Amino acid sequence: MIIVISTAIAVASGVLVLAGYFFTLNLGGQPSILTNIRLVFLNWAIILAGFAIFVGIVNLLQVHIKKIQQKQKSLYSILLIVSLGITFLLAMIQPGKMETIFTTVQLPVEASLMALLVVTLTYASIRLVRRRPNLISIIFLVTALLILLGTAPLPFLGNIPGVSDLIRPFIAQVLAAAGARGILLGVALGTLTTGLRILFGVDRPYGGNK
């Protein structure tokens, strides 16, 4: 019974929000009732998403408390819980200092991970030919190299004639842009059908038992 009710609510909400996007104005040129309903539902969704973050953080705590109990790499978990506690306390006592935490701790850590990404991607590119030794992989690597050569000027030499002014713009603005648009059209169609499957109640990522 619960699944019938939750499906009915989800489908009705989805249809109303979708209709609110298409029927924005009434005959008098004013915002339609569907637009107003859409805005109300979206506001509710934002409030729920905010509360979901709280639930998510409780979940994060549960995961790491369990890791500490099981003595499974517990040092990282202790560090996470202590950091979370300090951040929470600081936010309560001095909310203005939150930005300092983000710029002095969060940003440098994430920037270091971004730097690590450069090494990871370079290594992945080298392994690509070993993993999938085919024409597509070779085209992929040659294109990446040409774009890199065309983007970064060589020391003391500057731009490479032909690569920087002809090949790179042609690849980036013609071939890559066309390919990217094709992929994005495919993604858009996939998104549309996924959304419709949920509106039809076929995919139900809610409501427990099915």
Add this chain to the structure above:
Amino acid sequence: MMTGIELAGFSVVFICAVLLVGLSFLHRKKPFVFRDIPAFNRLRQAVGLVVEDGSRLHVSLGHGALATPQSASALAGLSLMRRLANLTSAGDQPPIATSGEATLTILSQDELQAAAKLSERAVFDPIAGRLTGLTPFSYAAGTIATIHDENVTANVLMGNFGPEVALLTDAVERENNFVLAGSDNLAAQSVIFASAQEPLIGEEVYAAGAYVESGPLHAASLSAQDVLRWLIIAVILVGAVLALGNIL
């Protein structure tokens, strides 16, 4: 009252909905045959191995917020996870789902709970669906720990990722495990192509449901996408010809 763009959008959605319903009935009568995507065949083998050796399946859903279009790939991932959770229900350990968005975490817990109840598994572990971080890199860092420490041998990364997905595929590679990865994000797709064992490119992410036999509407949605793709090709060609003739 509708503007031109609203009318066009409504028409596309309406045509797609009609195609979905019509094609799902046709599929029931005579099942469609789709092109072979080797990644899904290998996924089936990897899931079989998970059940046999008593290890775990890990599904990572990315960090696409549910109220944005980026959530569609994660919803496709959730649908695939549900099916895979059913397939691995005979195994010793339930699957783990990680995500970088709290609403996705709640949905993944719900899916895992539903799969556990269906298989009459006595205990559902609520932390099997977990939030690993709220920013892209903290999410990646938290998920890497799951890949290394939770006896995982098969990984499915499906959702909205950025280039940080390379850290996840690298972690899987170090464990010498299976990974199938797909995203709706173009930068992530190029990274996945270079770094993942089994990459899904473009709309292949949304085809997962049809390839793991989730139901006729999944198969119909693939065919509907094909029909719409041909329509778009026709519109582009006609538009290009009209533009060349200075008519448009």
